[in-house]
Amino acid sequence: MAKERNYNPVQAQHKADKAKAIKKGKSEQQTRRNEKLAQRNPGRIQQQIDDLKALKDGGRKLNTHEEQALEALEKDLKAVKKAREALGDKAPQFGHGHGPPRHGQRGDGVLGKRRRDAEDASGSDSDVPADVKSIPMPRDTPPPISKEILDEWYAKRRAKRDAERASEAEQRQDSEKPAAPVVEAKTVYEAKPVVRDLQKEAVSAFMPSAVRTKIEKGKGQGGLLEPEEADQLEKEGYLRAPEAMRLQPEQMEPRQDAGTRRVMMEEVDDEEG
Missing domain, CATH: 1.10.287 (Helix Hairpins)
Known part of the structure; x- marks a missing residue:
């Protein structure tokens, strides 16, 4: 179960x-x-x-x-x-050890062209109509061509070949002709020297921080500029003469925001030792 x-x-x-x-x-x-x-x-x-x-x-x-x-x-x-x-x-049959007959090979194993006799023997004339039998069979070789036709054909071929050779010669002559000279367009470039003030560029580009601080003092920023420092800057080329003259009177004037100062002096007796 x-x-x-x-x-x-x-x-x-x-x-x-x-x-x-x-x-x-x-x-x-x-x-x-x-x-x-x-x-x-x-x-x-x-x-x-x-x-x-x-x-x-x-x-x-x-x-x-x-x-x-x-x-x-x-x-x-x-x-x-x-x-x-x-x-x-169903197994294929082989004849005398030569294998099956190939294309264009006869049954006896010999290669060669098929003969008309074999075809005529295999087929019967009773199946062919009478009007077809009356048609003549073509010959194995074509009819000969007359000499006049051959001469005309060769003449046309020779004329065609001569024309082709003449055209090739003309093309070769055209290719061998010297070509016209090519006129080249010329352009002249001119460069003038550039005048540069290297001292001015050096002063404006490379300025020490101490010199920049003194110039700012001369403009009234961060303190006052001494006359000796102004002369030194003018000598080194950092300040021009009119600018130095303009800075000196400004330094000589008292500051407006400076208040009055009072000094009190006291007399102190020397203690005798």
């Missing part, structure tokens, strides 16, 4: 279908393998085996490569025969 309860018919059907598909795939694979092996000519394989065995029977010792080739050929021959037996009548 427990076994019947665990039985799943859908799962069993899936397993059966899977096994059937695997079996079918193996069968198709074996069929393809047999068809591929049946394409090989067993007579040719047997001929190669006989050649190697003849060398061995003649007293020559086969090397390793030839022995391996002999074993492989014997295995292939067994597989080919087995595949042809499995296919039966």
